[in-house]
Amino acid sequence: MPAMKLSHLASHLVLVAASLGCMASANAAFTGSAAPAQWTSANTDGGNGSASNDGSTLTLVSSNFADFDAAPLVSSTFSYATTFAAPTTLSFNWSYATADDGGSSNDRFGYTLNGTSYALSSDGLWDGQSGSVSLSLAAGSHFGFTMTSTDSIFGAATATVSGFSVSPVPEADPLLLLGVGLPLVAGVSLRRRRRAA
């Protein structure tokens, strides 16, 4: 029984520490480890997708060529990505609108996490779309927003990311554990000794 109680105490300590850590270092918008300078833009297959990030709002525009002869006419993906060195809780709100003559199926918004793609926008729609996402990322996670265009013609889609927040998930602080935990352990030992006496 004493061993189980000690285990419970340790868990609480970690949660408290985690909460304290969140309160102390949460990044509102694109700051700290998520600052605009930490992200990299890239296009595959000749696309011309783009991103603009003013630190609070990220806007992605899908690949689209006004000059028909310059368009890839094949699927291309624009990505706006970064790597989080530490464990991170990430959340954001998104909205999506398309000006493509064929609707949302031709320019898909989503994200990638460590090489796996996840869709956010839905196919086959004309109207605007929106949603919220919250993710827990392990240390070293590679995360990116993506816009995939089927052919880069006939109108672009725009995705807006706002309310972006990253919160490092701290590991238990050994000193905090020692400072708070040892007196409690000592108290348990004292109670055991008194019951034994």
Add this chain to the structure above:
Amino acid sequence: MRPTRLAIAAALALGTLAALPAYAIDLVAIGKLSPTATDFSGQTGLLENGVRGDLLGGVGSGLAWVGGSTFLALPDRGPNAKAWNSSVDDTTSYIPRFHTMNLVLTQRADTSTGLPFTLTPSLVGTTLLYSRTALNYGGSVAGKAATPAANNATHFYLSGRSDNFNAATTSADQSDARFDPEGIRVSRSGSTVYISDEYGPNIYQFDRASGGRGRTITLPATFAIAHKSSVGATEIAGNASGRVTNKGMEGLAISPDGKFLFGFMQSPLAQDGGDGGRANRIIRIDLATGATTQFCYDNYLADKAKAYNSSELLALNDHELLVLERDGKGLGDDSKADMKRIYKIDIAGATDVSNLSGATALLAAAAPKTLFLDVYAKLIAAGLKNTAIPAKLEGMTFGADIVVNGAVKHTLYIGNDNDFLAVTPNGLANPNQWFVFTFDASDLGGSTFVNQILPN
């Protein structure tokens, strides 16, 4: 029962509702362009049959309003009325194109027509249609190569010549270079156009600025034929299913919001009765999802005791469509026009016939139609002889509203396909022509008119 209802009930009982008189729609202008004029394509060389490659003809096969006085006019596959080789049905390497036209409607009496408005057409530009990926062309016929001389590494031009196909595939093969454009509509952005193809049938989406083909809207396989031939009669004889040669997707409409296309066959599919049959298919395509729904249009006219071919389709709103039906008589082949009419149908609540086949099954589900405009009667009333009414009225679109005697009126433009013939066999002048009609809410029999929403 009031007299009007009694009359309608009687008409329904007699099955002649479709022949009821149309509303008070007025013909207000006729505009013409010389049939010997040339376009801006730069295709100044002679085609296989000796006709110039830039002859401005056939421009009424399709017609679409872009805004203001700007319209897009669509010729079909080119001049094939002049014989040169029967193995390709006298079709030529004419490069399909669309023309940007200025059709200026002025409230000034036209002494040449006796009508209250003057329509002054002029050509603004010509856009040739091409693919950036390679296409299937035929071989040499009578020493005439099938591959367009204008082709280069990134521009593979479409062609009117009937031997430009891959014999190993069905007629739905979008890599086949042969292309017979028959219907054109502007997309919701205004920067692209949808054009229906009579050969496939397919519907292609082209960049309006360049003429480059960007996307293909593939139709159900049941619309295609399995055995292609450069000779129409051979194709018809060799296929029991699919579109009838030269009776393919003649009509194309777009919903006012630009989210749905409606493709219309000129005659029933072979499995539904073929040419001369009654059960035409209209296919609605959801452009966002690709989902399709099919409806049946009965093109039989009781008062004529005949089924006619259908030439064009135009959306009156998101669920009602205007159908241009006509005979093939009149100016062009020196015969006498007899039937040119526009009917209205409502597909709201109509049966989806996608999984039905055969005339009997389809006709049982046909959407009812009512007469919207007797074009023939209006033209005769305006003083045209039946030999002067163009045989092939094939394109129609709404235009900008105008004011007539202080009242706002909607406009309906109808164009003709003169088959690139400057004069008829009997020597009659055979110009490119457009006819403008006006109407208002009182002419719609309770329907609501919603013109296409176009960008400024």
